[in-house]
Amino acid sequence: MLKNFILKDNYNDSVVLMNAANSVRNEFSNKNVSAVMATPQNMELLESLGLLSDEGKKALSADLIFAVDADTAEAEKMFASFQKVMAAKSSEKDSAEESDSSFDTALLDDAALVLMSIPGRYVPREAERALMAGKNVMVFSDNVPLSDEIRLKKLAVGKKLLFMGPDCGTCIINGKGLGFANVIKPGNIGIAGASGSGIQELTCAIDKMGQGMSQVIGVGGRDIKSAVGGLSLLAAMDLLESDKSTDVIVIISKPPDADVADKIISKAKAGRKEYVINFLTMELKDFGNIKFASNLEEAAVRACRLLNEKAVLPVSAHRLPKLKGKYLRALYAGGTLCYEALYLLKDIEIFSNTPINKDLSLQDVFKSIKNSLVDMGEDDFTRGYPHPMMDFTLRKQRIAQEAEDPQTGVILLDCTLGWGCHNDPAGELAEAIVEATKTNPGIIFVTPITGSYGDPQDYNAQQKKLEEAGALVYHTNRQAVEAVREILFSK
Amino acid sequence: MRAKALYYDDFISAASLLKLRAVKKYANSCYFRNPAGEFITFLKSPNQLVPGGIVFPEAVYEQVQVMDELSLELISGEAKSLELPSECSISFEASARAEDKWRLAQDDFKNILDFLIAGRNWKKLLGLGGGLTPSGDDFLVGYIAAKKMGGMEIPFKLDLSKTTPLSAHFLRHALCGRFSDQITAFIKEEDLSILSFGGSSGAATAVGVIKGMAENECVRAVSCGGADENNTEVVKAC
Numbered sequence: 001m002l003k004n005f006i007l008k009d010n011y012n013d014s015v016v017l018m019n020a021a022n023s024v025r026n027e028f029s030n031k032n033v034s035a036v037m038a039t040p041q042n043m044e045l046l047e048s049l050g051l052l053s054d055e056g057k058k059a060l061s062a063d064l065i066f067a068v069d070a071d072t073a074e075a076e077k078m079f080a081s082f083q084k085v086m087a088a089k090s091s092e093k094d095s096a097e098e099s100d101s102s103f104d105t106a107l108l109d110d111a112a113l114v115l116m117s118i119p120g121r122y123v124p125r126e127a128e129r130a131l132m133a134g135k136n137v138m139v140f141s142d143n144v145p146l147s148d149e150i151r152l153k154k155l156a157v158g159k160k161l162l163f164m165g166p167d168c169g170t171c172i173i174n175g176k177g178l179g180f181a182n183v184i185k186p187g188n189i190g191i192a193g194a195s196g197s198g199i200q201e202l203t204c205a206i207d208k209m210g211q212g213m214s215q216v217i218g219v220g221g222r223d224i225k226s227a228v229g230g231l232s233l234l235a236a237m238d239l240l241e242s243d244k245s246t247d248v249i250v251i252i253s254k255p256p257d258a259d260v261a262d263k264i265i266s267k268a269k270a271g272r273k274e275y276v277i278n279f280l281t282m283e284l285k286d287f288g289n290i291k292f293a294s295n296l297e298e299a300a301v302r303a304c305r306l307l308n309e310k311a312v313l314p315v316s317a318h319r320l321p322k323l324k325g326k327y328l329r330a331l332y333a334g335g336t337l338c339y340e341a342l343y344l345l346k347d348i349e350i351f352s353n354t355p356i357n358k359d360l361s362l363q364d365v366f367k368s369i370k371n372s373l374v375d376m377g378e379d380d381f382t383r384g385y386p387h388p389m390m391d392f393t394l395r396k397q398r399i400a401q402e403a404e405d406p407q408t409g410v411i412l413l414d415c416t417l418g419w420g421c422h423n424d425p426a427g428e429l430a431e432a433i434v435e436a437t438k439t440n441p442g443i444i445f446v447t448p449i450t451g452s453y454g455d456p457q458d459y460n461a462q463q464k465k466l467e468e469a470g471a472l473v474y475h476t477n478r479q480a481v482e483a484v485r486e487i488l489f490s491k
Numbered sequence: 492m493r494a495k496a497l498y499y500d501d502f503i504s505a506a507s508l509l510k511l512r513a514v515k516k517y518a519n520s521c522y523f524r525n526p527a528g529e530f531i532t533f534l535k536s537p538n539q540l541v542p543g544g545i546v547f548p549e550a551v552y553e554q555v556q557v558m559d560e561l562s563l564e565l566i567s568g569e570a571k572s573l574e575l576p577s578e579c580s581i582s583f584e585a586s587a588r589a590e591d592k593w594r595l596a597q598d599d600f601k602n603i604l605d606f607l608i609a610g611r612n613w614k615k616l617l618g619l620g621g622g623l624t625p626s627g628d629d630f631l632v633g634y635i636a637a638k639k640m641g642g643m644e645i646p647f648k649l650d651l652s653k654t655t656p657l658s659a660h661f662l663r664h665a666l667c668g669r670f671s672d673q674i675t676a677f678i679k680e681e682d683l684s685i686l687s688f689g690g691s692s693g694a695a696t697a698v699g700v701i702k703g704m705a706e707n708e709c710v711r712a713v714s715c716g717g718a719d720e721n722n723t724e725v726v727k728a729c
Contacts, residue, residue, distance in 0.1 A: 009514070011514050011515035011522065011623055011657070012515075012622075012623065013623045013689055013690055013692075014598065014620070014621040014622025014623070014626070014690040014691060014692070015622075015690030017621050017622060018598070018599070021599070034599055035621070036599060036600075036620075036621050037618075037621070037622065037625060037655050039617075039619065039625060039653060039654050039655060040618060040653045041615065041616075041617060041618040041625075041627065041653070042600070042618060042619060042620070042625065045600055045603060045619070061618065061654055061655050061656070061659075119584065119683070121584070386595075
């Protein structure tokens with residue numbers, strides 16, 4: 001039954017209308033709901049969708065039509081619910097014009113840190129203003145020219161301020177998570193790192209072993225290049241050295257340029273605190289106060305054991321199913337997690353859009369061949385879409401695409417929780433897993449969760465969703481990758 | 492009531508501020524109409540000016556926005572002209588950001604809007620889409636701005652009774668060459684604050700500006716005689 005309701009002379013903007021209509025769609029599990037202004041064009045479309053009644057045709061351009069396809073009693077209920085949500089939405093949010101005080105006023109505030117997320121080319125000017133005003137700066141944005149990064153970092157060092165970024169995704173300062181960050185207990189481990197998802201994995205593993213963080217300082221991936229010379233990383237080490245609540249300092253990054261690695265190691269050697277250094281993929285021998293780790297989990301365990309000898313990570317014991325297809329397809333949202341997986345599987349021929357061995361580059365990043373490991377946080381995928389930790393559209397499409405390939409045997413998917421990312425990552429992945437299983441029931445899904453038990457998404461509920469969809473769930477990326485290895489090599 | 496404003500659209504006459512009746516109130520802006528049906532928008536500083544708008548200091552805004560009916564007399568404030576700038580500087584990056592924002596816009600009729608835009612079916616856009624100012628109209632406002640900037644003729648006539656009253660108000664002003672500060676700032680110094688205006692209104696307007704500008708370039712290339720056959724084809728294909 002078609003039913004139209006008319007609200008005379010309505011003045012609600014599209015955000016309010018869309019939200020209210022969506023909420024009714026979900027509440028009543030009925031897709032045939034539309035709420036639009038009754039302009040002739042909109043009415044024509046409603047008619048073509050079969051949603052315009054004779055009643056509705058009487059509406060004027062200034063009126064709102066609420067159209068549903070439901071029986072009369074149900075339709076009345078839906079309209080009542082629509083009006084209720086709309087009233088609530090329009091009073092809570094002023095979506096017509098939302099403007100903050102200006103940046104100048106913000107700089108007068110006594111806050112010690114400025115976080116910016118603006119187009120890269122505006123960063124040099126605004127960041128300089130913030131530094132000149134005596135603020136520490138975290139830059140979430142990428143696309144900041146290298147020369148500006150160097151200039152700004154020198155300026156910050158001169159002023160004894162921290163410059164975190166550009167492209168710095170994760171920090172936890174004085175217990176407050178900035179960017180993509182998990183809810184981590186306070187504690188005595190400090191981190192300085194040039195990697196976003198790596199820091200998240202590390203802090204979550206530490207949290208799972210009962211230890212906590214003093215400060216977590218991200219510096220941006222280019223800090224460890226010769227040209228930048230580790231300016232911010234070294235400054236962060238100074239800060240952590242002088243921080244009373246920090247007992248153990250963990251350094252994490254992809255392999256730095258040799259001169260920068262030297263500087264970092266000499267500084268650590270001269271330090272008074274215990275160090276764990278993880279230059280992802282570099283296997284080095286411990287000496288003095290420095291312990292080396294070659295992967296993220298190992299770094300977390302070694303740091304925790306300095307504070308508690310008996311620290312252990314929870315493990316997931318799964319009976320591994322037999323491989324039916326042939327190849328591994330890994331679709332990562334976290335760049336460092338992807339890199340770590342490539343490193344841990346270095347004995348297998350794996351193609352990637354971010355290969356460690358350049359001979360194994362994926363020719364077409366949108367199409368997997370043989371064993372493939374794809375970092376979907378790379379630019380090719382983020383153009384026009386938010387980062388895959390927030391928006392699962394492309395990853396879900398790709399999962400469906402891999403399922404179509406009869407040679408796909410295992411699909412590996414990271415699932416990151418915490419502030420800043422999607423509010424139900426496991427729900428999104430589970431949906432795609434269930435669909436893919438319908439297409440190809442033989443595929444084995446393996447998912448590591450990067451998350452803490454305090455995260456807003458509820459770790460256990462997220463784990464359950466993935467398990468119910470049929471995935472093998474692991475507590476760290478390394479555990480998941482090792483399970484994949486076993487599956488691939490089992491006879 | 493007598494009130495101090497910061498600045499206002501110079502198009503507003505003293506008579507048009509009499510017997511205003513409130514139609515919609517937000518925390519930072521509210522819409523009133525006078526007996527002639529014209530829209531007068533009250534804006535809280537530091538909001539940008541719109542056609543038929545008055546920007547008040549915060550304290551004054553608090554006073555005027557609670558009124559349901561009032562006759563207003565402005566005792567101070569600068570009259571600002573809402574004409575387009577002479578120069579355009581919109582970079583590729585800025586237009587990419589506008590288009591990204593539009594791509595993610597929520598609108599029940601988004602697919603149809605895109606289809607009509609791709610087919611240059613401008614007239615069909617009038618009154619199409621959700622919200623107070625349907626997205627199709629927002630696009631048209633931007634498109635008209637671009638045509639005006641290029642000194643081009645507007646290639647359609649609009650029957651403004653076929654859209655919402657508020658939207659008709661903005662289109663009417665646009666056709667007379669008068670635009671919100673945000674549109675001007677976007678064109679003049681590629682200020683992207685327009686993208687956060689409304690749900691998708693700002694993004695739709697920005698995309699309208701970009702499509703219109705691109706079309707101007709096409710036409711100009713041909714009329715200057717500097718075009719080769721390929722370019723001519725582009726125009727035909729548009």
